[in-house]
Amino acid sequence: MNFIDLNQKLTGNLNRIAITTYDSRLGLMFLGATENGICLAEFHDRIHLEKTLLKLAENLKAQFAEEENQHLNQLKEELTLYFDKKLQEFTVPLVFTGTDFQQKVFQSLIKIPYGSTSTYKNQAIVLGDLKAIRAVATANGLNKIAIVIPCHRIIGSDGSMVGYAGGIYRKEALLQLEGALQQTQLSLL
Structure with a gap:
């Protein structure tokens, strides 16, 4: 990913998003943070990655700077502990972007316990509007x-693996790591 080219599309933005890479067990990730906390943790081959990065920078009125900061260092440590099965709850500060409703969805995702799964329907119920299933999915x-915001813990009402921008195989691997899938399945980690 060429962040200099992305920044050329972001003229006039004054804030900074420190961005670095992390080589996870499931592939290379881009991590981003402002001075207030983590705003990005995405796999390098995520669908629509460039669009996602541009939208993030637009929302935060920021440009990307390839550098480290305290939040990125903390996230790297916590991700390593997570993949080593030594961490179940992240403590790194987060910076949410999106509409108020989207931010409520993200907060509800964080409340799904490690090793558990939920559904879009359950999320909509928790948010107080069963009719919002599609908005929750979006x-x-x-x-x-x-x-960190564990959208991988959302499965279909029938128990099937439903969309995951990082790839269904990663979703299955994360759920297996957390013990939310039967251990008789082939380990991907």
Whole structure:
């Protein structure tokens, strides 16, 4: 990903998003943070990655700077502990973007416990509007902080694996790591 080219599309933005890479067990990830917290954790091959990055920078009125900061260092440590099964709850500060409704969806995702799963329908019920299932699904798809905001814990009402921008195989691997899938399945981690 060439962040200099992306920045040329973001003229006039004054804030900064520090961006770095993290080599996870499931592939290379881009991590981003402002001075207030993490705003990005995405796999390098996520669908529509460039569009996602541009929207993030637009929402935060920021440009990308390839550098480290305290939040990125903390996230790298926490991701390593997570993949080593030594961390179940992230503590790194987060910076949410999106509409108020989308941010409520992200907050509801964080409340799904490690090792558990939920559905779009259950999320809509928790948010107080069963009719909002499609809006909940759309918001899940707009999550820019993979793993930390655990949209991978959302499965179909019938137990099937439903969309995940990082790839269904990663979703299955994350759920297996957390013990939310039967261990008789082939381990991807």
